[in-house]
Amino acid sequence: MRYAFFPGCTLESAAEELMISTMKVAEALGIELIELKGWTCCGASHIQDVDDFLATSINARNIALGEKLGVSKIITVCNTCTLMLRTAKAKLDQNKNLRAMVNEGLRSTGMQYKGNVEVTHLLWALIEDYGLDRLKEKVKRPLTGLKVANFYGCHILMPPKIMGFENHMNPQSMEMIAEVLGAESVKFDQRLACCGFHAVFPAEKEVMKLTGMNCLSPKASGADCLITPCPLCQMQLDAYQPDAQKGFSKDITMPVLHLPQLIGLALGFSPQELAIQRHVVDAIPVLTENVLV
Amino acid sequence: MRTIHYKIKRFDGKREWYQDYQLQYEKGKTILWALTAIREQLDPTLVFTSACRHAICGSCAIKVNGKSFLACKTSLDEVLETFKSDNLVFEPLSNFEVIKDLAIAWEPKMEKMKQVKPWIIPSNKGNAERGFIQSEDDFHEISSPTDCILCGVCTSECNQLAVNDGAYLDPFILNRAYRFSVDSRDCAPEEHIRPVYENELWKCIHCMQCISSCPKGIPLTDEIAYLRQESIKIGEVNNQGAKHAFAFYDDIRNKGRLNETMLPIKTDGLIKTATTKIPFALRMIKKGKINPFHMPKAIEGIKGVKEIYKYAEEVKHP
Numbered sequence: 001m002r003y004a005f006f007p008g009c010t011l012e013s014a015a016e017e018l019m020i021s022t023m024k025v026a027e028a029l030g031i032e033l034i035e036l037k038g039w040t041c042c043g044a045s046h047i048q049d050v051d052d053f054l055a056t057s058i059n060a061r062n063i064a065l066g067e068k069l070g071v072s073k074i075i076t077v078c079n080t081c082t083l084m085l086r087t088a089k090a091k092l093d094q095n096k097n098l099r100a101m102v103n104e105g106l107r108s109t110g111m112q113y114k115g116n117v118e119v120t121h122l123l124w125a126l127i128e129d130y131g132l133d134r135l136k137e138k139v140k141r142p143l144t145g146l147k148v149a150n151f152y153g154c155h156i157l158m159p160p161k162i163m164g165f166e167n168h169m170n171p172q173s174m175e176m177i178a179e180v181l182g183a184e185s186v187k188f189d190q191r192l193a194c195c196g197f198h199a200v201f202p203a204e205k206e207v208m209k210l211t212g213m214n215c216l217s218p219k220a221s222g223a224d225c226l227i228t229p230c231p232l233c234q235m236q237l238d239a240y241q242p243d244a245q246k247g248f249s250k251d252i253t254m255p256v257l258h259l260p261q262l263i264g265l266a267l268g269f270s271p272q273e274l275a276i277q278r279h280v281v282d283a284i285p286v287l288t289e290n291v292l293v
Numbered sequence: 294m295r296t297i298h299y300k301i302k303r304f305d306g307k308r309e310w311y312q313d314y315q316l317q318y319e320k321g322k323t324i325l326w327a328l329t330a331i332r333e334q335l336d337p338t339l340v341f342t343s344a345c346r347h348a349i350c351g352s353c354a355i356k357v358n359g360k361s362f363l364a365c366k367t368s369l370d371e372v373l374e375t376f377k378s379d380n381l382v383f384e385p386l387s388n389f390e391v392i393k394d395l396a397i398a399w400e401p402k403m404e405k406m407k408q409v410k411p412w413i414i415p416s417n418k419g420n421a422e423r424g425f426i427q428s429e430d431d432f433h434e435i436s437s438p439t440d441c442i443l444c445g446v447c448t449s450e451c452n453q454l455a456v457n458d459g460a461y462l463d464p465f466i467l468n469r470a471y472r473f474s475v476d477s478r479d480c481a482p483e484e485h486i487r488p489v490y491e492n493e494l495w496k497c498i499h500c501m502q503c504i505s506s507c508p509k510g511i512p513l514t515d516e517i518a519y520l521r522q523e524s525i526k527i528g529e530v531n532n533q534g535a536k537h538a539f540a541f542y543d544d545i546r547n548k549g550r551l552n553e554t555m556l557p558i559k560t561d562g563l564i565k566t567a568t569t570k571i572p573f574a575l576r577m578i579k580k581g582k583i584n585p586f587h588m589p590k591a592i593e594g595i596k597g598v599k600e601i602y603k604y605a606e607e608v609k610h611p
Contacts (some may be wrong), residue, residue: 009551014583038593040549045499046538047545049521054605058545061601083501105604109597154452158501159514168505169360169375194452194500201560202534203496206456239577278581 001129003075004066004117005033006085008231009041010078014239015231017275021260022077022122024274028267029130029138033075036065042084045155045198053101059088060102060113068111073118075125077260079155079230080198085119086162121156123173123229123259124165132180140268142182146225146290148262149186149218149254150174151237153230154194168192174227177259181266190217195228197236211237211244215254224286225255227262234258239280255283265291294318295379297369299331301339302384303394311382312336318379324364324372325353328383328395340394348508351442354449355395356384361449363508386449388463397445402463408488409462409470416480431477438472438516440509441465447513450502453493461493464503464513471516474523483527490524495534536560546602549592554585 011019026033040058048055063085066074076082092099093115103112120128126135157168166173171192175185193214196207214237218226228234238256245252256279264274271277271284271292295318300311314331325343332339343353346365353364358376373379389397419425447464448454454461462470470489474482494517503513525535540559544551557566557574577583592598 009553009589012550012589013553013587014577016584017582038549038595040592040598041541041545041551043545044541044551046541048518049534049538050525050542051522051605051609052515052518053608054542054602057601057605058598061598101608105601105608106597108600108604109594111597154500154502158505160505167375170377194498194502196452196498198500199453199496199498199534201537201557202532203453203457203493203498206453206496207498209456210452239573239582242576243573275581280576280580280582 001030002032002034002071003073003120003125004069004071005035006039006042006062006066006074006076006081006119007035008076008078008081009044010231010235014235015258017278018077018231018234018258018260021258021264021269021274021276024269025260025264025267028264028269029135031125031130034069034071036062036069036074039065042081045080045084055084056088056091056098057102057105059085060092061106061109061111063089063092063117063119064106064111064113066117067114071117073120073125073129075120075122077122077229077258078232079121079153080232082119082121083155083162089115089119090162121165121229123156123177126263127173127176128165132176135177135263136180139181139266141266141291143178143262143266143291144182146183146287147186147223148178148183149188149221149223149226150178150191151195151214151218151226151228151233151256152192153228153233156229157192174229174259177263178227181263183262183266186218186221186223188218188221188223190214193217195230195233195236197232200236200240207236208240208244208247211240212248212252215241215244215252216248216250219252219254223254224290225257225283227257227259229259231258234279241281253281255279255281255286257283297327297373298380299327300380300382301331301394302382303339304385304391306393320370322369324355324357324362324367324369327369327381328353328355328364340392340396342396349442351444354386354444354446354508356382356386356449358382359384361386361446361506363444363446366508386445388448388451388454389445399443399445402445402448402466405462406466406469408492409466409473409485410488411466411469411473411485413473413476413479414481414484415478419478425478427477434475434477435472437511438468438475440511441468441472442509444508446506446508447503450506452498452500452502453496457493457496461496462489464517467494467517467520468511468513471520474520482523486520486523486527489520490527490529494520494524495532495537533560544589546599547591548589549595549598550589552589553583554587 196210348366470485474485537560
């Protein structure tokens with residue numbers, strides 16, 4: 001299995017641990033990830049607020065880089081990157097005039113958007129392309145006894161017309177992966193809540209409230225840790241957790257893992273190999289207690 | 294015989310409770326059918342609002358198992374399939390004041406909506422007596438936003454409103470501001486846009502709930518992006534939201550990638566960052582979560598990216 005890999009900016013900087021764990025997991029599963037040469041930031045759901053035509057254009061360029069590689073899919077591990085690339089693709093595939101205009105802008109780069117690759121996320125690819133049975137065969141250390149709270153994040157689900165992998169009102173993909181890995185998924189109110197990351201500067205007070213609620217809810221359901229397929233949700237819920245705690249009298253402590261780190265643990269990697277020690281809220285004690293014995 | 298179990302949130306003005314009802318399953322019904330059947334067959338005291346039964350009046354929206362739906366337009370089978378359960382919980386819409394049971398108060402929202410002047414401020418090309426001539430293209434600009442039936446589903450699903458003190462405008466109000474600001478008969482778009490900007494426009498979190506739940510398929514998040522672009526055009530650039538968006542815009546043009554270390558400084562300025570973000574930065578650095586010295590180098594093909602920007606500028610200002 002070969003994919004064109006679009007890492008996105010956080011994997012180079014504030015979520016390097018996701019780059020490390022993604023690469024480890026891909027290698028162990030025999031998935032080849034070919035990083036796009038010269039990819040740009042997707043615009044992170046902000047750039048269209050300055051110029052929406054430009055948002056489509058830079059992502060047409062990103063997709064065109066993947067088209068040149070001769071693979072059928074571009075893969076990401078970030079919800080927002082997936083949304084931005086898929087939004088551009090949907091617009092370009094549905095609107096011939098827009099596509100012609102965008103391609104006119106790409107002409108000087110020697111590239112062209114053709115529309116012949118799909119954009120997927122690792123979570124989807126594992127289910128759709130790799131197969132849960134095959135994943136199950138690779139499990140060396142079943143995560144028996146570990147109670148996980150699956151926090152999807154908005155941009156892997158919505159808008160359904162653009163994302164549409166599963167019903168956005170009651171998705172099951174994360175629970176399916178957790179089950180294969182041997183972990184127990186807990187039910188909690190904030191499973192489909194918003195992490196608030198994209199407004200953490202202009203709406204800091206409100207977003208900190210969301211962060212606290214998003215940690216308290218899985219805690220009340222007895223979760224050992226929260227799992228997310230998005231590095232932005234992870235950063236919001238983990239790195240801002242001490243700030244969010246200030247607004248809550250109850251202890252909100254909740255370790256937050258990236259999806260590939262959870263998979264990596266089941267594949268037999270140590271927390272250090274998956275760079276789990278880099279998270280602000282220490283996840284290692286709860287993992288030691290439950291799965292690393 | 295298959296039985297569907299309904300748990301409905303009741304409120305009598307003082308007391309709140311959940312009440313259980315059961316109805317035999319019937320194929321091809323709507324949520325509104327269930328509400329009506331419960332009131333007619335089981336409990337005449339149950340209060341909910343509805344009128345047209347054709348997704349025109351917008352009065353029957355409620356929450357089912359935590360998600361908001363227009364009751365007359367939503368198939369019961371679809372909801373049962375979505376939640377894979379024969380147990381349904383009906384509640385009033387969120388982010389509204391509740392009057393009784395499932396009935397919500399619209400008056401405070403209408404008062405709030407007046408701020409964006411949800412009416413045409415007529416240009417001198419016409420008036421109420423003579424009318425206006427609108428081209429087909431002009432009409433298409435407003436045809437989607439005028440589909441709004443004020444059902445409140447977007448408000449109920451809005452993640453910002455769920456934690457906001459009350460100033461932030463409901464998505465349907467933002468839609469009204471958009472609708473009149475792009476109307477060819479209106480001569481003062483700024484009068485609709487400025488109040489939107491002044492009421493926390495940049496607090497929208499981009500969660501995509503409004504666009505995903507609108508029963509009329511109105512592209513609300515695209516409209517919010519437009520309102521933000523227009524607020525920038527009228528000069529409102531010196532705020533966290535606009536500065537944050539420009540940080541991405543500028544970084545992509547200059548290097549192709551985001552400089553995460555500089556992002557807070559570009560958004561909040563050096564002084565505010567130094568006084569408020571230091572503990573956050575230190576805990577990230579201490580754990581190795583971020584490398585503050587990572588400065589993105591220009592990507593391969595950055596010249597082409599700059600050309601794309603130049604072209605986008607030409608498209609915007611022909």
